[in-house]
Amino acid sequence: MRGAMVTNKENNTTTAIHADYVLIADGANSRFGRSMGTSREKAWPYGTAIRTYWQSPRHQEPWIESALDVKDRNGNSMPGYGWIFPVGDGTINIGVGLLSTFKNFKDVNTTHLLDSYAHMVADKWEIDPTKPECKATSGKIPMGGSVGPKIGPTHIVIGDAAGSVNPFNGEGIDYAYETAHMAADVLHDALVSGDAMALKRYEQLIDDEYGQYFKVARLFARVIGQPVLMRELSRVGIHSRTLMEWVLRIMANLLRPDEIGPAEAAYKAAAKIVKLFPNA
Ligand SMILES: Cc1cc2nc3c(=O)[nH]c(=O)nc-3n(C[C@H](O)[C@H](O)[C@H](O)COP(=O)(O)OP(=O)(O)OC[C@H]3O[C@@H](n4cnc5c(N)ncnc54)[C@H](O)[C@@H]3O)c2cc1C
Structure with missing residues (x-):
């Protein structure tokens, strides 16, 4: 790969960008990555998450809250876990996530799950669960390094495009930065030495850093x-x-x-x- 075609949607113009090396960082769906041959290890767990924001007088709390026991309005346990992050701008971020290993995973309606969780925490966090600030955002989350190959002759795959999210807690921001940092390191070597084989070290760095932990x-x-x-x-x-x-x-x-x-x-x-x- 020697670059990409970039379309500016505002004026509908397409420009070819040429590059010696390309970093693929297009997130969980990674259409760019797929076209370069990446795929998800289907036997490994993946996650799905949904979140939105509510007005709350407790928006400046110094603590986040996690719940391993999300319940529906009848008090029945639901699969998945929930979180609340006070944002400090008048709102709190409430979300739920679940893993593909959970029973009946495919039948779970995450919008209903989030609604149940919002009702469950409404009194404590003083929110009106029926009035979120905006439409919820949701997405499928490949995890534990499940997407590969992570390098090609002239490209490196990072962040969600490489399935870098931590399956323990659904965190992916850290890992997107960290994998970008490792990629920058080997790209530097490749550019300085003029040898594309330097990219191979990226896989080793990933394995050293996350291999056993992700297992x-x-x-x-x-x-x-x-x-x-x-x-x-x-x-x-x-x-x-x-x-x-x-x-x-x-x-x-x-x-x-x-x-x-x-x-x-x-x-x-x-x-x-x-x-x-x-x-x-
Ligand atoms: C509901 C939800 C809640 C989450 N909560 C947390 C959390 O609390 N903490 C945490 O650490 N992680 C959380 N995550 C995971 C976290 O969002 C991701 O792991 C992280 O954003 C990955 O960063 P990234 O740069 O790899 O991908 P992204 O943040 O997805 O960025 C990819 C970018 O590429 C752009 N793009 C894609 N295709 C193209 C294309 N063809 N051309 C141009 N641009 C393109 C996209 O528009 C996007 O801006 C959550 C995820 C979800 C779905």
Whole structure:
């Protein structure tokens, strides 16, 4: 690839941009990436998320809130997890996400799920759940490095286009920046040395940085898709400050390298337990 055709929708003109190297950063749907041969590892979990904003007098709270137990208006548990981010501009961001490993994933209407969650938290956050500020934004989220190949002879794929979202918590902004940083590093080498083979180091950098962590995270995605196990983990975890701190550090990718091995062992053990509850 030696560049791209760029269409300016305002004046409907198309310009050819030539480049020695191209960074593909066109997000989760990545039509550009697909045309260069990327595809998602179908057997790996992916996520879907939806969010919008509500006026709230609590918009300046210093804490975010996460919920592992989203309930409908009748108090029934729904698959998925919810979050609330106070934005500080008069609004709060409320959203829900769920993973493809969740039971009945394909049947879940995320708009209804968000509506249920907004009603669930309405009193506490003093919002009118029927009056969001704007239409909700939703999207499919490839995760855990599930999209590849991540390099070609003259291109590198980064961010959501490379499926870089963290399956533990749905964060993708960090990973988009980080993969861009790694790509810039190898591009620099390629430009300085005049050798396109320098791009190969990108795959190694990605693997060193995320390989093992994402493997554990994909396992975690399967574990939390099992309600019985999730209930047990929440019950035990919620009563142990040490365990919760450990879980939070795993979820935010803040483990020290020497802690990743034990975490992987713990999740492998959890995966064995999952097999005991195949229909849970
Ligand atoms: C509902 C929802 C909530 C989320 N919440 C969080 C969160 O709280 N924290 C977090 O860390 N992550 C969150 N994420 C994930 C996060 O948004 C993404 O991981 C992150 O934006 C990825 O950045 P990116 O630059 O790779 O892709 P994007 O942000 O998707 O950027 C890609 C850009 O490319 C443009 N583009 C695409 N195709 C073309 C084309 N052919 N020509 C020109 N331009 C093109 C798009 O318009 C877009 O601007 C959320 C995602 C969703 C769907």
